[in-house]
Amino acid sequence: MGPCSDSLLIDQLRSYLENKRYLVVIDDVWTKLAWETIQCALPKNANTSRIIMTTRINSLGQFCSTSDEGFMYQMKPLSRSDSENLFLKRIFCGKDKFPVQLEGIKNEILEKCDGLPLAIVTLASLLAAKPRTKEEWERALNSISYMHEKDSGLEVMDKILSLSYNELPHHMRNCLLHLGTFPEDHEIYKDILVWRWIAEGFVAEKQGYTLEQAAESYFYEFINRNLIQPITLVPRYGMCAVEEGCRVHDIVLNFLISRSVEENFVTLLDSQGLPSSDRRIRRLSVWYNPIHSMAVFRGTMDLSHLRSISICNVNAEGWAMPTVFDLPVLRVLDLEEYNDLRVVDPDGLWILFHLRYLRFGGAIGLMLPAQIGNLQYLQTLDLSGAKATQLPKSIVQLKRLVCLVGYQLIMPDGFGNMESLQELGNLDGCKCSISFGEDLALLSKLRVLRVTFMWGSTGDPRTRKESLLSALCKLGGNCLRCVYIYDNVGGGDCLADSWCPPPGRLQKFIHISKHVRFPKWITSSLCDLTYLDILVQKMEREHLRILEDLPAICSLYIDVKQVANDGLIISRGAFPSLIYFQFYNIEGPGLIFEGGMRKLEWLRLGLDADKARSTYGSVEIGIGKLPSVKSIGLTVRLISEGEHDLMEREVKSVINGQVQMLPNCPGVAIGFSRRSRLACRERGREEYATGQSIGLCEAPPVSQGLNVIQIPVPERPVHTFITHHMVSRPFVGERSDPKKEIT
The missing domain is CATH 1.10.8 (Helicase, Ruva Protein; domain 3)
Structure with a gap:
């Protein structure tokens, strides 16, 4: 359904609120006209309703509070x-x-x-x-x-x-102004910014750096200068790891838009009307406004100098993109959050000879034209929102393509000829050619690789994984920095044991699969590894020592089936750089802390309380020895004793006592996964009869057995943390600023 008109929306709101008592908060009003329009939708009644409005303009605040009941609160500046x-x-x-x-x-x-x-x-x-x-x-x-x-x-x-x-240097000014092409409060992915800046020609070459690395340095410099606000975002490629991004404060955005208009950097089609006809339009950004955009697509504006166009959530009814013949120098076509294929004719794209950047943030069901190989200058092809999987054979002709991303891409044979590729994925490892690793191994400049193996897609997953492993062994000594492997087929031990020689320059490794052996190739010699996320069948103490000695590790997420028989202890002075740590061992005793981890801020643990007490003598796991921790989440499995559960009370008491020792008053939440003692006894009898080892029964699904207990901590609100398998994983970038937690 298309967007409502203003008058229809006003009528609907008035009708809904007419006889209700309501409290409405309206944030950041900028004009009297906006306030007068909003007032039309809020009926006056005798139900003591209230309206709270915020603005940065003093005269507007006075105007909005002129009624007898109005009151203006003037925010005080800092002392x-x-x-x-x-x-x-x-x-x-x-x-x-x-x-x-x-x-x-x-x-x-x-x-x-x-x-x-x-x-x-x-x-x-x-x-x-x-x-x-x-x-x-x-x-x-x-x-x-x-x-x-x-x-x-x-x-x-x-x-x-x-x-x-x-x-700022001149090239960085252009990158900053480009942020003004996004709507207010828009969540912007870092990788989209980086490749857009490169395609626009804003990124200056820097000795010893790729263009991508140089552009990333601009991104972090803007954060350090407080010009953008860092955020973490959900992944765009069907993977588990969250991604880096940013948001622009509305005051900064207003400044950037004003400066962009002055310098004729970008033409915005928002709610401010059409631009002057005598201005040369080089960049065009269309925000949510089909009315003004129709003037563009009906040919009333001269687009012959247009270099880039961004379209975000514009209803396509009644109009279509200008014909490609009207866009002779277009370099960037970015369709953000768009699902209507009528916005563009895919079969005509191949005529855009100068195109550097092409992104489909929507358009589900898109089929790339067979002539896509004619776009010889294309650097970035982003299909992450289009769900286009089968790629035409001609795509291997794109020798300048640096970034090819999407969801479960099926690459044609010969893609090893795409010699400039630096980022690729995620590939459907089960539907690409069974020997796709041979092509993959030829991509000597590859820095980022994502591969997915989905259950039921193939009858020969092991051969395909061995083909991938062979490619990784050849690429590991080159430029490879980040590897993501999502595997729900199983049998991934070959990826854990046989990476030789080890990838000495690897910075980030994620392998989400069934539990496998601890990877032999992970050693303390991986000096650049900052992010590790793996599932391990059994972790011994020597494995933990290896992880402790990783010099650069900042984010560590481990899901463990079993731990050493005598448990795991994090030693004093361990993990000097670690900021985010998750250790999930819901079937075992988990681990305990002796000290160390001086920089740790975010902690998630899963353990079995009975096994922790039998292994370590108590459920006191040493949280009180982590001086910098700010956020703690625990999932504790135990046998339920009914309403007055002694173990539950013991866990709460012990953890509360440890938290009281911490200087940062961290937010804490505990989830208890309960089973009845009778059910555990029945399972024990079955395991004894079949010769299996006796253990506690599996924790039930979240909807059946997870109860959340919050521990009050003085002077800081407790945050709810409900999960059976923890998947909230912050990302640490190449900077010192703390990241927000994804929830």
């Missing part, structure tokens, strides 16, 4: 003390002593920021990257010193953002 603490924390990270010679200039800078948190952090982020000299700080102060005393907060921010923008 001088809080402003100074925020400023110093961002520049010096609380470690270095503040230079005496900068004391006076610091006070002047804080006075100009006027207690605005975003202004303080943005300016501090700029100064953090500069030499700590009085001359540099005075230069920054002089850039904003001409502001009048009565400038509004928005004007203060505009001056500070202008300073940050002007400090």
Whole structure:
């Protein structure tokens, strides 16, 4: 169903709220017209309803609260003390002593920021990257010193953002302005940004770096300068690992849009009307607005100079894309969140000779044309939202293609000729040629590889996995950095044992499958490995020692069927770089902490309480020895004793006591997976009769047996954590900023 008109939506809201008592919160209103339109949808009644509206514009706040019942609350700026603490924390990270010679200039800078948190952090982020000299700080102060005393907060921010923008190199300015092509509050994937910037020609070559690495450095530099906000996002390729992304603060976005209009960098078709006809349109971004976009697609705008076009959630009824003959120099075609094939004629794409970047964020059922091989300059082909799996044979002619991503792609024979590929996947390992590894091994520049093996797709999975392993052995010594393997077929031990020589430059490895032996190729010599996610049949103490010695590991997710008979103990001084740790051993005693892990912030554990007590003597697992932890989630399996379960009370008491010892007052939540003692006895009799080892019965599914118990921790809210198999996995990028947790 297409979007409602404003009048229809207003009528529907009024009808729904007419006789109800309601509380409506409207965030960030910018214009009087917007407020007047919103008011039309909110009926006045005698039910003591309330409306809360926020705005950054003082005069608009006064306008909205003119009624007798209206009240305007003026947000107070930060105090001088809080402003100074925020400023110093961002520049010096609380470690270095503040230079005496900068004391006076610091006070002047804080006075100009006027207690605005975003202004303080943005300016501090700029100064953090500069030499700590009085001359540099005075230069920054002089850039904003001409502001009048009565400038509004928005004007203060505009001056500070202008300073940050002007400090950037020219090519990085273009990358920052490009962020203004996305709608407000839009979640932007890092890899989409990186390949878009490359296709637009914004990324400068840097000795010793690929263009992708250079573009990633821009992304992290924008985060360090507080120009974008880092977030973690759900995966786009059917894999388990979350992905890095960002969001642009609406004040920063407003600045970027304003600067883009001034420089004619991009033409936006949003709610602001059509652009002037005398402007040369180089980049076009269409946001949710079919009315204005129809002017484009009916030929009333000159698109002969158009280099890129982005379309996001525009209803296609009544219009279609301009013909390819009207787009002679188009380099980028990005269809974001779009499911209607009428927006583009796939069979006409091959005429776009200059195309560098082609993405389908929707268009389910898309079939690529056989002539796709004619796009000889194409660098990125993103089919992640199109569900197009079978690729035409001509795709192997794309010798400049660097990034080919989608969902369960079936590659034709000969794709090893695509010599420029750096990122590929995810491949359907069961439907590609049985010897697809021979082509894969020829891709000497490959950095990122994703492969999926789905149950029921083939009768010969082992041969295909051996073909993949052979390719990995040849690629591991080249550029390979990230490998994702999702396997629900089983029999993956060959991938765990035989990677030779080991991939010395590997940074990220994910192997989601049935539990396999601990990989022999994982040794402390993997100096670049920062992210590891595997399922292991049995983990011995020597395996844990290997993981402890990995020098760069930041994120570690281990699902273990069995542990050593005498349990596992994390030693003092272990895991010096680890930030995110999950160890799931719901059928065993789990592990305990002696110390170490000084940087650990995020912890998820799964264990059997009875086995933990019998192995370690108690359920006290040593959480109180983790000084930096901020978020804790436990899944504990136990035999239920009914309403007054002694083991459950013991676990809660012990964990609560350990948490009280921690300085950060972490958020804590515990999930209990219960079975009745009678059911466990019955299973024990069956195992004894069949010669199997006696053990506790399996934990029931979440819907049948998981009960959540929250442990109150002083001065910090407890977050709900409900899971049987933990899959919430943050991603750590190449930067120091903390990541948010995916939920």
